Amino acid sequence: MAIDLKAVEQLATDRSSLKAAAGLAKPAKWSGIGGSPDGALIWGECAGSGANPYRVMADLRDLGNKCTCPSRKFPCKHVLGLLWLNAEAIVPFAPADTPAWVSDWLGRRRGTSAAKPANNAPSGDAKDLRAARIVEPEVAEDPKDAARREAQAARRNEETERAILDALDALEQWIGDQLRLGLAGFIDDATARCRRIAARLVDGKAAVLAGRVDELPSRLLALAAGDRPRGAVVELGKLVMLARAFRATPRDAEVRRAVATSETRETVLADPQAVRVDTQWEVLAEHVQTRRDGLVSQTTWLLNLAASGPRFAMLLDFFPASVGRRGSVFTPGERFRGELVFYPSQQPLRALLVRRGAAEETLAPEWPAPDEALSDALTRPLLAEPWTIDIPLLLPQGRIARDDAGQVWWQSGDGTATLPIASNAEGLLCGTDLTRAAAIWSGSRLTILAAQTPWGRIGSHD
Amino acid sequence: MTDALKAEAIYDAMGTVLTRWTMGSAAAAAAPFWRAELGEDPAEAELRLLALSGQFLGIAVTAEPASTLRVLPDIPALALPTLPEALRPLARRMLAAKKQAQGKTELVDFLAARGWTTHPADWMPEAGDDDAPDVYAPWRDWAEIAASNNAARQQTNDHITVGNWDDFWPAARKVALAELRRRDPSAARAVLEAKLGNEGADTRLRLLSLLSERLSDDDIAFLEAIVANDRAPKVKALATSLLARLGRGQVIGEDAAELAGFFSVKTRGILRRARVIEAERPKTPAQWQRRKALLDGADLASFAGALGITPQELIAAWDWNVDPAADMALINLVVATGTDTQVADVAKAIGQHDATGLIVALAPRIAPTERARQAEAALNTHGIRFELAQTMAGPAARLNDPLSAPAGKALLAALRSDDAKPSDQVAELHALGLIASREGARRSLERLTAAGLLQGDPRLDMLRLNAALDDKGAKP
Numbered sequence: 001m002a003i004d005l006k007a008v009e010q011l012a013t014d015r016s017s018l019k020a021a022a023g024l025a026k027p028a029k030w031s032g033i034g035g036s037p038d039g040a041l042i043w044g045e046c047a048g049s050g051a052n053p054y055r056v057m058a059d060l061r062d063l064g065n066k067c068t069c070p071s072r073k074f075p076c077k078h079v080l081g082l083l084w085l086n087a088e089a090i091v092p093f094a095p096a097d098t099p100a101w102v103s104d105w106l107g108r109r110r111g112t113s114a115a116k117p118a119n120n121a122p123s124g125d126a127k128d129l130r131a132a133r134i135v136e137p138e139v140a141e142d143p144k145d146a147a148r149r150e151a152q153a154a155r156r157n158e159e160t161e162r163a164i165l166d167a168l169d170a171l172e173q174w175i176g177d178q179l180r181l182g183l184a185g186f187i188d189d190a191t192a193r194c195r196r197i198a199a200r201l202v203d204g205k206a207a208v209l210a211g212r213v214d215e216l217p218s219r220l221l222a223l224a225a226g227d228r229p230r231g232a233v234v235e236l237g238k239l240v241m242l243a244r245a246f247r248a249t250p251r252d253a254e255v256r257r258a259v260a261t262s263e264t265r266e267t268v269l270a271d272p273q274a275v276r277v278d279t280q281w282e283v284l285a286e287h288v289q290t291r292r293d294g295l296v297s298q299t300t301w302l303l304n305l306a307a308s309g310p311r312f313a314m315l316l317d318f319f320p321a322s323v324g325r326r327g328s329v330f331t332p333g334e335r336f337r338g339e340l341v342f343y344p345s346q347q348p349l350r351a352l353l354v355r356r357g358a359a360e361e362t363l364a365p366e367w368p369a370p371d372e373a374l375s376d377a378l379t380r381p382l383l384a385e386p387w388t389i390d391i392p393l394l395l396p397q398g399r400i401a402r403d404d405a406g407q408v409w410w411q412s413g414d415g416t417a418t419l420p421i422a423s424n425a426e427g428l429l430c431g432t433d434l435t436r437a438a439a440i441w442s443g444s445r446l447t448i449l450a451a452q453t454p455w456g457r458i459g460s461h462d
Numbered sequence: 463m464t465d466a467l468k469a470e471a472i473y474d475a476m477g478t479v480l481t482r483w484t485m486g487s488a489a490a491a492a493a494p495f496w497r498a499e500l501g502e503d504p505a506e507a508e509l510r511l512l513a514l515s516g517q518f519l520g521i522a523v524t525a526e527p528a529s530t531l532r533v534l535p536d537i538p539a540l541a542l543p544t545l546p547e548a549l550r551p552l553a554r555r556m557l558a559a560k561k562q563a564q565g566k567t568e569l570v571d572f573l574a575a576r577g578w579t580t581h582p583a584d585w586m587p588e589a590g591d592d593d594a595p596d597v598y599a600p601w602r603d604w605a606e607i608a609a610s611n612n613a614a615r616q617q618t619n620d621h622i623t624v625g626n627w628d629d630f631w632p633a634a635r636k637v638a639l640a641e642l643r644r645r646d647p648s649a650a651r652a653v654l655e656a657k658l659g660n661e662g663a664d665t666r667l668r669l670l671s672l673l674s675e676r677l678s679d680d681d682i683a684f685l686e687a688i689v690a691n692d693r694a695p696k697v698k699a700l701a702t703s704l705l706a707r708l709g710r711g712q713v714i715g716e717d718a719a720e721l722a723g724f725f726s727v728k729t730r731g732i733l734r735r736a737r738v739i740e741a742e743r744p745k746t747p748a749q750w751q752r753r754k755a756l757l758d759g760a761d762l763a764s765f766a767g768a769l770g771i772t773p774q775e776l777i778a779a780w781d782w783n784v785d786p787a788a789d790m791a792l793i794n795l796v797v798a799t800g801t802d803t804q805v806a807d808v809a810k811a812i813g814q815h816d817a818t819g820l821i822v823a824l825a826p827r828i829a830p831t832e833r834a835r836q837a838e839a840a841l842n843t844h845g846i847r848f849e850l851a852q853t854m855a856g857p858a859a860r861l862n863d864p865l866s867a868p869a870g871k872a873l874l875a876a877l878r879s880d881d882a883k884p885s886d887q888v889a890e891l892h893a894l895g896l897i898a899s900r901e902g903a904r905r906s907l908e909r910l911t912a913a914g915l916l917q918g919d920p921r922l923d924m925l926r927l928n929a930a931l932d933d934k935g936a937k938p
Contacts, residue, residue, distance in 0.1 A: 040916055098918025100551055107559075107920035109884045172509060179508050182486030229484050230519055237516015240509050331551075379521045386517050401531035409527055420525045428582040431537035431604060444524055455537075456547070458583045 002039075003060055008083045009129050011063060013073050017080060018132040024081030027091045031356045035086075035093035042086050042093050043102050045329070046078045049265050051315035051352045052300060052329040056082045057102045059109075066105045068329060070319035100331065160205050161250050164260055167204020168243040171197060171213075175236050187228045190217035195292070209242070209259045212389075214292045219389075219443055222422065231443060242387040254345045258387060268343055268352055275348050278339040278355075279306040281313070282367075283330040284438050285449040285459060296321045300330055301392060301449055302340075302351075303367065303438055311371055312392040312438075313340050313351040332450065332459045346384045349392070367436045367452055370394040374417050378441055392449075395437040400430045410437070410446055422447045428458055471495050472518055479515055534608050537582050538600040542574065544581045545931075552927050554584045555920070567593050568857075569924075572896050574598075575857035577934030589633070592668065596637045603631030624656045632665065640672050647676040655684055663694035670700055674707075674827075682708060703761065706799030711763035721756040722768035724749075725788075727779070739769070739776065741785040750787075757791040761799035773800065777807045782815040793823045802827070809836065816844055822853050830858035837897065841867040848873070852893035860899035860933070865906050870894075874913050888921050895924025903928035 012018040024046060031053070033044040043057040048069055056078045058065040065079040085091050098106075174197045178186045186193060194213050201210035216235050223231045245255045253263060268274055284301040291297060300315040337357035342348035370377065374396065381391045397413035400421070408421040413433075422445040429448065437451040450459035475493050482489040490500050490507040496514055500507040545553055553569065557580075560566045566585065573579060574595035580586075582601065587594035589606035620626055622638035630638060643650035651673065658666055670688070673681055681704070688701040705711070724742055729735045744750045766776040777796070782789055796808045805827045812820045813836060821840070825833055837855035840846050845868035852859070864870055873890055876882065891910075898906055903925045910925070911917055 036916060036918060038911070038916065041918060098916070100555065103918045103920045103923075104555075106884060106916065106918060175512065176505055176509060179483050179489075179512065180486055183480075183484045185486070227525075229480050230523075233480060233483065233512060234516045234520045237513045237520075240513040241517070244513070378524075382517070382521050386513075386520075399533055401533045403527040403531055404529040407527070409531055411531060411533070418527060418531070420527075426608070427586055428537060430534050430608065431582070433536075444520065455582060 003063070003083060003087050005084070005087045005129055007063065008080055008087055011075055011083070012080055013075075015128065015132065017073055017075075017077050018129065020077035021080030021084055022132040024077055025084035025088070025090060027085075029081070030085065030091065033085070033091050033093055034096040034099075036098050037095040039093075039095075041098060041102060041106075042082060043099065044082050044085070045356065046081060047353070048078070050317035050319075051265075051350075052298065052317050053353060053356060054078050055101055055329055057105055058083060058086075059106075060086070064109060070323045072323065101328070160260070163203075163205045165247065165250070167201050167206045167209075168246060168259075170200050170204070171206075171209075171239060172243055174200075175240060178236065183229050183232050187220065187232055190220055190232075198293075206259050207261060208257065209239075211291060211293055211295070212258075213239070218292075223443065223445075234443070238387040238389075245387070253343075254385070257343065257350075258385075262350075263343065265352055268341055269354070271344060273344050275310065275342040275344075276339060276354070277304065277309045277313075277342070278337075279304055279309060280335060280337050281305065281340070282335045283332050284312075285332050286328050286330060288328075290321050294321050295319065301438070301440075303394075305335070305368065307368060310342060310348045311368075311394060312349060313342070314349050314390075314392070315353060316350055333457055347381050347388075367394065367438070369436075370396055374412070389442055391441040393439050393441050393446075395434070395439055398434050398437065400425050400434070402430075410434075410439070410448070419446045421445065428453070428455060468495055469522060473523070476515060476519065476523070479511065483512075535604070537586075537604050540579045540597050540600060542577055542579045542597050545573065545578050545584075549927060549930055550581055550584060552923055552930075553580065556923050556927070557585050559920075563591075563593075568852075568896060570598075571595055571857035572928075573931075575935045576931055577936075578931065596640065599633035599637040602633035606631060606633070622653060624653055627653065627657050636668060636672070639669060640675065643672050643675050647678065648680055651681055651684055658688075663697060666692070666694065666697050667700060670697060670704075673704055677704060677707060679708060682710060686710075703798040706761035706763060707801055709763065709801065711761040711799065715764070717756055718760060718764040718768040721753070721760055721765055724753045724756075725769060727769055727771065737771075737775065737779040738781050739779045740781055741788045743785075754787070754791065757788075757795065760795060762795050762804065763799070765795065773804055774807060777804060777811055780811065782812065789820060790823065793820050797824060797827050800827075813839065819846075819850065822850075825854070825856060830856055834859040834861075834897075841869055845869065848890050848893040848897065852897045855897050857896070859897040860902070861897050862899050862902045863905065864894055864898050864902055865909050870906075874909070877910070877915060878913055884919075891921045892924045895922075895926075895928050898925065898928055900928060900931065900933045 008021070009018065012021065030044045030046055033042075035042040040061050041057065041059055043055070045053040046056055048054045054067055054069040056065075056067045058079060063083075065075050065083075067076050067078045069076050069078055071077070086093060178193070194216050198210040198214040201207075201213060220228055220231050220235065242255070242258055245252075246259050249255055257263070263271075281302040282305055284303050286301070287297075287299045289297050289299075295318045298317045298319070302313040302315065304311050304313065339354040340351040341354050342351045371394070372380070374393070377393050378391065381388050395410065395412070398410050398417075399413065401409050401411045401418075403409065408423075408425045408430075410419045410421055411417070419441075422442070425448070429451070432453045432455055434448075434451040434453055438449045440447045440449060450457060472493070472495060475495070478492040479489040482492060488504065488508060490504065490511050493500070493511055493515075496511065499514065500510050553573070556569055557566055560569070570580060570585065570587075574597050579597060586605065587598045587602050589602050589609060591598075591602060594602060620629075622630060622635060622642055627635070639650055639653065642653065654669060654673070658669060661669065673685070685701045685705050685708075689698055689705065692698050692701065724744065726740050726742060728738050728740055730738045744753055762773045762776070766773040769776065771779070780789075780792060793808065793812075796804055800808070805824060809821060809824055809828060809832075812824075821828075821833075821836055828836070834855045837851045837859055838861055840854065841848075841851045841861075841864065846854075847869050848864065851864075851869065865874065869890075873887060873894070876887055894906060895903060907917075907922060907925050907929055910922065915922060
């Protein structure tokens with residue numbers, strides 16, 4: 001089934017979409033390109049600005065399409081790029097089995113959602129393929145302008161830093177108030193109180209910290225009532241330490257990432273210090289959470305199957321809840337070869353996917369053994385970055401057990417370690433040996449992401 | 463102070479610190495070991511103490527279980543293998559899409575009929591899931607062990623006897639009894655005679671129903687004892703209906719005579735005068751209610767007797783498709799109290815009279831292969847849809863060319879029509895996937911994709927699973 005560029009042009013909503021699509025119609029931007037044997041469906045994964053690539057799919061019969069990016073344009077530039085690749089045969093669309101995510105989309109399509117060609121815009125902003133293809137030459141910048149721009153940027157940075165420091169003063173003042181007013185009252189009214197200081201932090205350009213404070217009540221309420229005063233002390237104590245760390249080293253990228261903003265994808269990719277790891281990864285789990293600030297966070301946990309290197313990687317993306325449900329990019333349990341670049345850190349964890357190879361079966365199905373003793377794995381990240389919330393762990397052989405009150409515990413096979421599980425556990429997880437388990441240690445409780453068992457891998461999709 | 467002693471002192475002080483902060487009072491004085499670190503400024507000291515305490519509580523203190531921990535036994539392996547790894551995602555997606563237990567049960571039944579079970583991470587029955595295929599009994603019992611607080615009882619795989627009755631968990635016990643009943647009906651009855659009285663009413667009902675397999679005159683004394691002595695009306699009613707199936711129905715009483723009054727035996731035709739049973743239309747809602755109550759409590763033999771004919775004659779002379787409520791009531795009467803021959807007669811009669819929908823109600827009394835045969839016949843001659851055929855056939859069907867039946871042609875036409883939508887015919891395609899043989903599924907897939915459906919279309923999931931799954935089940 002062939003389409004021509006004319007169809008792509010008609011489908012685009014405006015000239016800028018087409019222009020952006022032209023930039024994406026390059027093989028290097030894509031992985032996992034494929035098509036159904038009958039040529040009706042095409043799909044691929046396109047690297048975007050986030051940590052996760054976008055999954056793009058189209059039905060060539062009616063040009064129905066779907067992309068997992070948060071763009072409000074429909075179709076987005078990724079879909080147009082994929083169609084462009086197909087129309088000009090820039091890359092081969094090898095016939096393959098339809099991936100489950102494409103089938104899922106087909107199943108959700110309602111009625112004839114044939115994409116209608118967008119109304120042609122007035123000639124002033126006409127969509128034009130030729131115009132879209134033209135690469136605008138970079139205009140050489142006047143040295144004076146460049147100097148002025150740098151000076152402006154430096155001034156903006158200083159202002160931002162000042163605003164953040166003021167906001168952190170307000171935060172510490174607020175924490176002191178909570179202690180004076182009593183943690184009992186704070187726990188009862190945590191949502192409203194945290195909301196107020198979070199708003200102040202947003203004004204003070206400490207957006208990441210604001211998000212964290214906003215989510216504090218939900219972490220607190222997840223604890224048993226008797227455990228909440230302890231949980232509140234741990235949470236508020238971490239905030240004090242983070243504020244102090246920022247005052248001591250306001251330019252430290254890692255601390256800044258925890259307080260204000262993260263570096264852009266381009267910055268991380270361009271950083272020669274950033275650790276790059278090209279190895280085989282297993283997708284452990286994907287967590288999607290709607291936050292109080294209206295953003296949805298999408299966290300993908302990856303396990304490095306090689307003998308060395310950072311054991312875990314976390315791909316983190318945010319998008320507005322208003323763009324609706326978003327498809328997963330990875331299937332838990334899938335293994336792939338890929339290159340990741342880690343945000344610079346003492347404990348490299350957050351990463352970006354640079355390049356993803358095809359999914360592959362591995363010869364060694366076993367996960368690697370834990371790299372360090374369990375007690376060290378639980379504490380080392382907190383000694384390096386005391387404000388850390390989630391610590392990924394590889395657990396040795398163990399089993400799920402219950403106490404008389406019904407609380408669920410993970411118990412190591414040798415009986416030396418017992419850790420509380422955050423949620424309930426039922427079914428297979430409780431009825432078999434966990435040869436290895438990957439888990440998140442957070443708030444002194446364990447959340448199991450996936451485990452290897454005599455029944456094979458079990459995980460969060462189960 | 464050594465590090466260990468200091469850690470202990472900090473730990474001891476944390477209780478006081480937490481209590482003070484909870485109440486809203488300053489806590490620095492409760493942590494003399496950190497005096498140097500906290501400094502002189504009271505407000506600053508509280509914040510520093512908060513940071514230090516938080517770090518200490520986060521790192522050095524983890525919860526410990528208050529009581530001894532209980533570990534559940536391993537989930538046992540079942541008698542049939544779990545689905546091949548490559549097909550699990552497909553099965554998982556279908557199980558997730560089926561919101562109601564009924565839809566899941568259909569798939570699980572299908573797999574069991576083809577010689578496979580689900581992976582326990584994809585689906586496990588609950589303890590009370592009586593509809594789950596017998597092969598899952600060990601998992602149902604595991605679920606019961608998990609839900610109970612008792613220490614695990616030893617699971618046994620022996621043949622059931624009066625002596626080892628208590629060694630079995632309930633689901634496995636029922637399966638063992640059913641197996642014994644098929645092998646040695648008298649031995650199974652003897653075990654029930656000794657043990658049934660100690661069980662609860664629901665369990666008695668479930669276990670007694672096992673006697674319908676290889677029911678014979680040898681069971682009469684036991685059943686009569688239950689009718690006479692059991693406390694539960696439902697158990698008594700079941701024993702009564704089993705007796706009726708052996709020709710030991712009630713004597714024709716007032717109720718049967720009153721019921722007969724709602725029907726009349728007439729003759730029709732001039733040359734070949736045939737007898738016909740006509741339902742007299744009840745005139746008031748109260749009469750409808752009364753007729754229904756009488757039919758629910760009747761048995762086939764006494765109803766026929768009250769009309770002055772034999773049960774066989776009653777079935778042969780019934781006027782089908784005139785009074786649907788009466789039709790259904792008669793079917794239920796035959797299912798509960800008819801002999802095997804009478805069941806076969808009525809199945810034949812409704813097949814001839816184009817009342818195939820009723821055969822679903824007869825299903826519990828018809829052998830699986832016979833059900834599949836009837837479903838295939840109804841598909842080809844009465845033009846029923848695949849959904850109904852699947853309900854009629856149950857999991858044993860293996861149709862080789864279902865798409866050539868009228869339902870298949872209608873399906874293909876609907877899929878090809880101009881206003882076909884991607885969400886059309888979901889249930890029909892799913893049912894087709896359940897009743898086709900592996901070869902039939904392959905052929906159907908070819909024809910459906912040739913008709914324009916995409917290979918990856920999720921509506922074809924069931925057909926794809928069927929076509930890919932090695933059929934290792936017992937074939938009829």
